[in-house]
Amino acid sequence: MSSAPSTPHLVLQATGLNKRYGHVVALDGADFELAQGEILAVVGDNGAGKSSLIKALTGAVSPDSGEVFIDGHTVRFRSPLDARLAGIETVYQELAVATELDIAQNLFLGREQRKQGILGNLFGQLDKAGMRRQAAEHMKNLGIRVQSIRQKVETLSGGQRQAVAVARAAAWGKKVIILDEPTAALGVRETKQVLDLILKVRDQGLSVVLISHSMPNVFEIADRIHIHRLGRRATIVTPKTTSMSDVVAVMTGALKPDDVKSAVFTTH
Ligand SMILES: Nc1ncnc2c1ncn2[C@@H]1O[C@H](COP(=O)(O)OP(=O)(O)O)[C@@H](O)[C@H]1O
Numbered sequence: 227m228s229s230a231p232s233t234p235h236l237v238l239q240a241t242g243l244n245k246r247y248g249h250v251v252a253l254d255g256a257d258f259e260l261a262q263g264e265i266l267a268v269v270g271d272n273g274a275g276k277s278s279l280i281k282a283l284t285g286a287v288s289p290d291s292g293e294v295f296i297d298g299h300t301v302r303f304r305s306p307l308d309a310r311l312a313g314i315e316t317v318y319q320e321l322a323v324a325t326e327l328d329i330a331q332n333l334f335l336g337r338e339q340r341k342q343g344i345l346g347n348l349f350g351q352l353d354k355a356g357m358r359r360q361a362a363e364h365m366k367n368l369g370i371r372v373q374s375i376r377q378k379v380e381t382l383s384g385g386q387r388q389a390v391a392v393a394r395a396a397a398w399g400k401k402v403i404i405l406d407e408p409t410a411a412l413g414v415r416e417t418k419q420v421l422d423l424i425l426k427v428r429d430q431g432l433s434v435v436l437i438s439h440s441m442p443n444v445f446e447i448a449d450r451i452h453i454h455r456l457g458r459r460a461t462i463v464t465p466k467t468t469s470m471s472d473v474v475a476v477m478t479g480a481l482k483p484d485d486v487k488s489a490v491f492t493t494h
């Protein structure tokens with residue numbers, strides 16, 4: 227592996243990921259690199275393998291071959307929980323919120339807090355009031371408006387559900403936050419909230435992976451753009467040096483990856 231002296235710290239990286247479903251090749255030697263503190267957009271046509279890439283990176287599916295690295299060390303996640311424990315929070319495209327639970331319960335799902343002292347330690351009583359208070363504060367800080375934190379998620383609009391899922395990722399992600407099409411179901415105002423939230427998270431030093439179909443959104447906030455095509459990374463570009471129409475042209479195969487200026491840090 228050769229790399230330029232200026233190569234930034236890579237928090238999450240993968241080389242040569244392969245994944246087949248029967249005859250379908252979802253990942254075909256896909257490389258991936260995410261630098262510390264950047265927003266990396268991942269774009270590509272439907273079926274290009276973007277969601278498969280995210281799943282292979284986060285233990286939601288196990289790749290047939292290929293390697294994943296966190297902070298330069300090889301990892302093998304067996305489930306999304308393994309990835310979460312390593313500081314990677316993911317909002318998958320098939321939205322994972324528990325609709326029968328309320329907003330506060332969803333934010334603390336799998337991370338419920340116990341009461342202090344004997345009630346919590348011995349009897350396992352949950353600190354529901356405390357969790358509700360923190361959940362309400364968190365949603366307010368993120369500028370996400372809901373009537374009540376005790377509202378069941380099944381009563382929320384699609385956009386509000388998405389906002390709850392993003393809020394949960396932002397609350398717990400220690401290192402990396404991955405969002406697979408987080409604004410697909412959102413209106414204009416909600417989309418802006420999610421984009422602002424992503425910028426906030428990045429400004430706190432976390433790294434963000436944003437899969438999106440919206441080129442204007444991608445060009446507004448991404449530091450680099452990973453272009454995915456036919457199961458692998460075609461190249462990475464920056465919004466500063468490559469136009470929207472050239473990104474789309476690489477996505478669809480009208481332009482070769484070598485025809486645009488590469489912003490790939492490492493070559494293998
Ligand atoms: N669980 C699965 N079973 C069978 N085929 C799948 C499965 N998941 C993805 N695929 C196929 O893999 C390819 C890549 O899909 P996906 O990763 O969802 O692409 P994208 O997110 O870029 O639209 C598609 O052809 C899709 O039909």
Ligand SMILES: [Mg+2]
Pocket residue numbers: 276277278319406
């Ligand atoms: Mg997808």
